[in-house]
Amino acid sequence: MTKNQIDILLSKGDFPEITGQRKLVETHISWVILCDRFVYKIKKPIRYSFLDFSTLELRKHNCHKEIELNQRFAKDIYLKVLPVRKIQDSLAIGGTKGAILDYAVKMRKMDPGRQMDVLLTKDKVTSFDIRNLAERIAQFHGNARIIYKKNVLDIKQRFNDLEAEKQFLSTCFGTNKIGVIDHAIGISDTFLDKNKKLLKNRLSSGFFRDCHGDLHSRNIFLLPTPQLFDCLEFNDDYRYIDVLNEVAFLCMDLEAFGKRELSNLCIEHYNLKFPAMGTQKERKFFVYYKAYRANIRAKVNSLRAKSASNESAKRKALAEVERYLALLQGYLELLENG
Structure with missing residues (x-):
């Protein structure tokens, strides 16, 4: 995905549940969207000496691997991998309609005050x-x-x-x-x-x-x-x-x-x-x-x-x-x- 597509997702995209909050937190390797009850992480299409997210398949693989590894100690936080789809002039996380543009890791939102x-x-x-x-x-x-x-x-x-x-x-x-x-x-x-x-x-x-x-x-x-x-x-x-x-x-x-x-x-x-x-x-x-x-x-x-x-x-x-x-x-x- 591109930053422009992330902006579209934030402004008018569909999420698996109704949410009033759609706050973007950007790291050097991911876009993280904070909603009311859940968090969605999308990996940037980048390649460094220490990681490779440059293709859709690599990002999908690493999303599933992130779930698997984090469930060793955070089963209640790391839930599933969902596709990010293009539907006409908008985007959606989850669902079955539309071409798959990327993948997102769905996580349960924790109290940020306890971080x-x-x-x-x-x-x-x-x-x-x-x-x-x-x-x-x-x-x-x-x-x-x-x-x-x-x-x-x-x-x-x-x-x-x-x-x-x-x-x-x-x-x-x-x-x-x-x-x-x-x-x-x-x-x-x-x-x-x-x-x-x-x-x-x-x-x-x-x-x-x-x-x-x-x-x-x-x-x-x-x-x-x-x-x-x-x-x-x-x-x-x-x-x-x-x-x-x-x-x-x-x-x-x-x-x-x-x-x-x-x-x-x-x-x-x-x-x-x-x-x-x-x-x-x-x-x-x-x-x-x-x-x-x-x-x-x-x-x-x-x-x-x-x-x-x-x-x-x-x-x-x-x-x-x-x-x-x-x-x-x-x-x-x-x-x-x-």
């Missing part, structure tokens, strides 16, 4: 919440499929992919401000070369699992039982990761919100329930994983800035790039001096 990132901005996430969440993640990881075959050093290339954003970011920030990227790549390469044996040992010991892959505060609802959602479906390798890599993403996110004490509590309580970090070398690897996650968030926000539909959205994304590059720099210092 963890929203609660963090209001300083309403407690130590109790973090312990609950750490236990829920540990339970999920304990039941997740163990991955024994994987190129564990592929993280080196993914870390170094940030280099592709240098040219764009230098036009936004100047060359001096993005020197952290070259510095980070050098430290990452050296660290991984020194610790590849440990990484391979963690693979053979069962610490690599089919995880969530995108576990940060925006993808969590803090309910009486914490609810994870929106896992990464489009690239298996990005989910087949060390469990510490997964928890590092959430902890890095907490630190981005200025909640270092909650971050420390999260990893320590998780480690009690699912012992995955026992040595000083493994603790240092956890810092590396936080650096990697800050790196990825910087890249994602750079991509958002590139594709932003207006100057305000571009500035917001670039501010996030700066924030994550600063975090990355701090983790690098810990790796160098720790």
Whole structure:
């Protein structure tokens, strides 16, 4: 679909149920339409180095895969895949008439006020919440499929992919401000070369699992039982990761919100329930994983800035790039001096 077709769907399209609200939330890879009781996600026809939604069949496949994977921990949210059809001069989600233009994932709408990132901005996430969440993640990881075959050093290339954003970011920030990227790549390469044996040992010991892959505060609802959602479906390798890599993403996110004490509590309580970090070398690897996650968030926000539909959205994304590059720099210092 195109953005123009999304606008038509929002303004006069038909939905499976009557709804007063049709609010669009746009990410760098999807259009998400919030209705009264349900949410519809449509994947953009794009291709990056890490995903391919360029054809209708690929988008259909990834919609079904998104349902399958998220039902591991969010059965009540992820409901079904529906076609998006063209009917004369309008569009409709669902039904049997009209040519299929695309596909949408139908989800049950949750209370946005309980989304963890929203609660963090209001300083309403407690130590109790973090312990609950750490236990829920540990339970999920304990039941997740163990991955024994994987190129564990592929993280080196993914870390170094940030280099592709240098040219764009230098036009936004100047060359001096993005020197952290070259510095980070050098430290990452050296660290991984020194610790590849440990990484391979963690693979053979069962610490690599089919995880969530995108576990940060925006993808969590803090309910009486914490609810994870929106896992990464489009690239298996990005989910087949060390469990510490997964928890590092959430902890890095907490630190981005200025909640270092909650971050420390999260990893320590998780480690009690699912012992995955026992040595000083493994603790240092956890810092590396936080650096990697800050790196990825910087890249994602750079991509958002590139594709932003207006100057305000571009500035917001670039501010996030700066924030994550600063975090990355701090983790690098810990790796160098720790």
